[in-house]
Amino acid sequence: MEWFTDNRHDIFVAFGFTVEMCVIAGVAALVIGALLAALRVAPMPLARGIGTFYVYTVRNTPLLLIMSIFAFGIPDLDIRPSAHFGSADLMQFNSFFVYATSALGLYTSAFVCEALRSGINSIPLGQAEAARAIGLTFGQNLRLVILPQAFRTVIQPVASALIAMIKNSAIAVGVGVTEMGFAMKKLTNDYASSLYEIFIAFALAYMLLVAIVALAAAFLERKTRVS
DSSP states (O other): OHHHHHSHHHHHHHHHHHHHHHHHHHHHHHHHHHHHHHHHTOSSHHHHHHHHHHHHHHHTSOHHHHHHIIIIIGGGGTOOOOEEOSSSGGGEEOHHHHHHHHHHHHHHHHHHHHHHHHHHHTSOHHHHHHHHHTTOOHHHHIIIIIHHHHHHHTHHHHHHHHHHHHHHGGGGGGGTOOSHHHHHHHHHHHOGGGHHHHHHHHHHHHHHHHHHHHHHHHHHHHHHOOO
16 A cells, blocks of 8 residues: 555545536536526527527537547647645645636537426426416526426436536546546556556545435435425
C-alpha cells in the first residue's frame, strides 16, 4: 500500500474534485433537463424545435468532444472562468474544472430531459385539460400539476442518467482536470507493480458514489410512492 500512503493527500483531493464535479453537474443537469423537457412539450413549435435540436445534437455527440470544445475551443475566445474560495485545494476551481463540469452537466441534461419527457407523457391528458379548465397557464400547469407527478414516475431513469454521469466524469482526465481518473492514471504510471490494487481501489470509490445515488433514488421512490 505504499502507493496509497505516499499519495494519500492527492488521492483524497482527486476524490473530492470528482464529488464536487458530479454534484455541480448533477444539479445543473436536473435544472436544465427540466427546462428542456418543458420546451419539448410546449405548445409553441419554436420552443419544441429548440428543445428537440438541443437534445438530438447533444445526445449524438461524444462527451469527450464536447469537453474538448469547452476546454480548448472556448479559451481561444479569451474566456477562462475560474473560482477560488479560500486556500484549500478543494476550493480552487480552475478553468479546466469549470469547463469540464459545464460540459458534463449540459451533456447529462439531454438524458434527464428525455427521462422527464417520458414521465410527462405518461400523465393522463385529462389532468392537463382539467388544469386548463380552472384557468392555469401552461407554465403553472406544468409546474404545479404535471412535473410533480412526472418526477415520481421517472426517479429511477433520472438516477440512471446521474449514475452514467458519475462514470462519465472520468473523461475529464482528457482535458486536464485532476479528478480520480487523473490520479489513477498518474498512480498506474508511478506504481506499475500495484496496478490491480490501484484499479480495485478506484473502482470501489466510483462504486461508492454510484451507491449513494442509487440509495437516494430508492429512498425518494419509497417516499413518493402512491399507495
